[in-house]
Amino acid sequence: MNLMKPIHLLLAATLISTPVLAQTPAERGLEISKEAKARDLGWDDMQANMLMVLRNKQGETSTREIRMKSLEQLDDGDKSLTVFDKPRDVKGTAFLSFSHPVGADDQWLYLPALKRVKRISSRNKSGPFMGSEFAYEDLSSFEIEKYTYNYLRDEACEGGQCFVVEQFPVDKNSGYTRRIVWLDQSEYRVWKVEFYDRKDSLLKTLTFDGYQQYLDKYWRADKQQMTNHQNGKSTDLEFSGYRFRTGLTDGDFNKNSLKRAR
Amino acid sequence: MKPGVTLLGAMALSTGITAYTDKAVAEEVFFEASGKVTGELRGYLDEGQFSGQDYRSGISATVEPEFFWEWNNGDDTFTFTPFYRIDQHDDERTHGDIRELSWVHVGDDWELRTGIRKVFWGVTEFNHLVDVINQTDAVEDADGEDKLGQPMVNLSLVRDWGIVDLFLLPGFRERTFAGEEGRLRSGLVVDTDAARYTDDAGEHNLDTAVRWSQSYDLFDVGLYWFRGVNRDPRFEAASNGGNTVLVPVYDHINQIGFDGQATIDSWLWKMELLWRESDLEQYSAAQAGVEYTFYGIQDSDTDLGVLVEYGWDERGKDAASAFQNDLSLGARITLNDEASTEFLAGFGYDLDYDSQSLFMEASSRFGESMKISLDARFFNAGDKQDPIVNFEQDDLIQLTAEYYF
Numbered sequence: 001m002n003l004m005k006p007i008h009l010l011l012a013a014t015l016i017s018t019p020v021l022a023q024t025p026a027e028r029g030l031e032i033s034k035e036a037k038a039r040d041l042g043w044d045d046m047q048a049n050m051l052m053v054l055r056n057k058q059g060e061t062s063t064r065e066i067r068m069k070s071l072e073q074l075d076d077g078d079k080s081l082t083v084f085d086k087p088r089d090v091k092g093t094a095f096l097s098f099s100h101p102v103g104a105d106d107q108w109l110y111l112p113a114l115k116r117v118k119r120i121s122s123r124n125k126s127g128p129f130m131g132s133e134f135a136y137e138d139l140s141s142f143e144i145e146k147y148t149y150n151y152l153r154d155e156a157c158e159g160g161q162c163f164v165v166e167q168f169p170v171d172k173n174s175g176y177t178r179r180i181v182w183l184d185q186s187e188y189r190v191w192k193v194e195f196y197d198r199k200d201s202l203l204k205t206l207t208f209d210g211y212q213q214y215l216d217k218y219w220r221a222d223k224q225q226m227t228n229h230q231n232g233k234s235t236d237l238e239f240s241g242y243r244f245r246t247g248l249t250d251g252d253f254n255k256n257s258l259k260r261a262r
Numbered sequence: 263m264k265p266g267v268t269l270l271g272a273m274a275l276s277t278g279i280t281a282y283t284d285k286a287v288a289e290e291v292f293f294e295a296s297g298k299v300t301g302e303l304r305g306y307l308d309e310g311q312f313s314g315q316d317y318r319s320g321i322s323a324t325v326e327p328e329f330f331w332e333w334n335n336g337d338d339t340f341t342f343t344p345f346y347r348i349d350q351h352d353d354e355r356t357h358g359d360i361r362e363l364s365w366v367h368v369g370d371d372w373e374l375r376t377g378i379r380k381v382f383w384g385v386t387e388f389n390h391l392v393d394v395i396n397q398t399d400a401v402e403d404a405d406g407e408d409k410l411g412q413p414m415v416n417l418s419l420v421r422d423w424g425i426v427d428l429f430l431l432p433g434f435r436e437r438t439f440a441g442e443e444g445r446l447r448s449g450l451v452v453d454t455d456a457a458r459y460t461d462d463a464g465e466h467n468l469d470t471a472v473r474w475s476q477s478y479d480l481f482d483v484g485l486y487w488f489r490g491v492n493r494d495p496r497f498e499a500a501s502n503g504g505n506t507v508l509v510p511v512y513d514h515i516n517q518i519g520f521d522g523q524a525t526i527d528s529w530l531w532k533m534e535l536l537w538r539e540s541d542l543e544q545y546s547a548a549q550a551g552v553e554y555t556f557y558g559i560q561d562s563d564t565d566l567g568v569l570v571e572y573g574w575d576e577r578g579k580d581a582a583s584a585f586q587n588d589l590s591l592g593a594r595i596t597l598n599d600e601a602s603t604e605f606l607a608g609f610g611y612d613l614d615y616d617s618q619s620l621f622m623e624a625s626s627r628f629g630e631s632m633k634i635s636l637d638a639r640f641f642n643a644g645d646k647q648d649p650i651v652n653f654e655q656d657d658l659i660q661l662t663a664e665y666y667f
Contacts (some may be wrong), residue, residue: 054600056600059399062600062630063630071494084567086630087602087627087630087666088296088298088630088631088666088667089298089627089631089633089664089666090602091296091666095441104480105525106477106479114382114407115382116381116382116384117382118385119477119482119523119525119530120383120525121525121527121528121529121530123527123528123555123557124555124558124565126557126558127557127558127563127565127598128563128598130602131598131601131602132598141595160577162332173557175558198561251370251371251420254425255422255425256373256420256425256475260339260366260368260373262330262417
């Protein structure tokens with residue numbers, strides 16, 4: 001009988017805070033994530049420039065300059081084309097990816113010196129992208145099916161009042177046991193992500209800054225900062241030149257477009 | 263004024279600005295100059311076994327700028343990439359080439375590529391059996407991966423069932439060979455000036471090729487037919503001013519090539535098949551293997567890839583190819599660090615001749631624009647009949663600095 005009381009209280013609290021009856025934390029987490037995804041649908045295609053600044057423990061920096069194009073797919077993961085401008089020895093190297101919510105992505109790499117297109121394994125989700133603190137999986141598009149969810153709490157954050165949701169990767173090749181994500185309650189923008197490694201220790205924290213709205217709907221951060229707590233390194237991403245609905249088609253995402261991407 | 267109307271007005275204004283900017287971009291010609299210079303220092307463990315090879319070190323340098331123009335919103339591009347190498351010892355290795363001088367126009371589902379260009383076909387790593395469009399610039403390196411620019415008109419059509427490439431290839435490029443003072447050459451010097459063609463049209467033959475390629479889920483496949491002058495010459499001994507030399511002879515061939523790769527989890531299964539026919543012979547050859555990568559070994563960022571390939575040629579010991587019955591093993595270590603440090607090692611074993619070859623390559627970036635590589639190559643012929651016997655005293659260590667601008 002004693003046990004019943006707190007549960008009743010909790011139930012009452014849930015009833016007040018949400019209109020949904022008897023929602024479990026897993027359902028609540030999924031619902032929030034679905035809403036975040038739904039609010040970011042329909043952008044069709046997108047282009048942006050990305051400056052990556054890698055900073056080591058001593059504060060020494062090196063930079064990468066990257067251009068990205070993405071094409072939204074209605075029934076599948078997005079298609080993307082990434083071109084490297086710097087460092088100069090990899091200038092013209094380009095990367096084509098057809099992501100899938102479930103299963104392996106299709107990925108090709110173009111090596112300009114040899115004029116060679118190589119199909120590569122997408123198994124390496126947890127590896128560092130260009131020597132940065134971002135893993136490949138940190139840069140791939142968010143798909144509902146990639147995680148299971150657990151709503152933790154509401155909490156004040158950079159973006160006002162946030163939902164705090166735990167995400168557990170479905171893919172066994174993920175480098176993480178879980179991520180904790182802070183999304184603001186008004187616009188469902190991500191403000192912070194904590195990454196926990198395979199031993200469930202805090203590995204990295206990603207923060208977002210300088211959100212701007214495009215097409216009156218889609219929010220994109222100008223800056224992202226990833227800090228690795230275990231090796232003391234960090235990587236800043238600075239985005240510029242965001243363009244939406246520029247008329248890209250499937251024809252801009254094939255092996256021919258990969259070869260001429262430069 | 264209603265706030266909604268203001269917003270609409272602001273939107274219309276911003277849309278107008280966007281349209282204007284896009285138009286300005288469309289009419290603009292974008293130009294960019296970039297490129298690289300390299301310095302190379304080679305040390306040989308021995309003096310060479312042939313006359314003219316009595317040295318144990320050599321320096322060499324290259325320059326390869328690239329000039330690039332883009333207009334019509336990127337639908338038209340023009341690229342000019344000249345190349346020049348100067349070598350301390352070998353007059354034949356001191357040479358220039360136009361790697362690229364081409365115009366590309368992009369349509370909705372087609373591309374027209376006209377001019378001097380480079381095209382790569384294939385999937386395997388140790389031998390590029392089906393790669394046929396460009397001639398090998400053999401004085402550059404022993405791996406055969408450097409190519410001479412090939413004049414071409416290439417129409418590429420994108421269809422749901424694959425990409426079809428049609429090629430007209432006017433103007434044949436003869437292979438480069440080390441001169442008398444060069445290392446890594448056959449005992450008899452190849453007299454490139456005396457090159458011969460069995461077809462009447464000779465180097466002016468208009469070669470043609472058509473290739474289809476497509477991706478099906480985990481599988482990437484390509485199939486082509488090539489008709490023209492064989493990029494691989496055969497050799498005839500001849501006399502030149504009292505010296506016996508080798509004369510390259512270029513036959514007319516028909517060739518069918520297939521390349522396929524299955525990408526399954528961490529496995530890459532690769533196969534190249536070749537069928538070639540000339541007036542003298544008709545044969546098949548294959549290069550096939552598998553690559554497996556261990557990602558993030560021991561919870562580090564380091565990847566280890568291991569490769570095994572087998573090369574086969576129907577002609578056996580009569581084959582001009584170095585991969586007639588050869589097993590190749592390789593390992594690639596990628597640190598995935600800021601400097602993109604990589605180590606690559608390959609071991610080749612000739613099952614017919616019992617010969618072995620070994621190469622090791624290490625490379626890393628220094629600063630933002632410099633890349634330094636340290637390479638080593640070792641050769642050991644198990645049989646005097648194996649052509650590799652010519653390289654037995656050419657074991658070398660090479661330091662290369664590449665500066666990108």
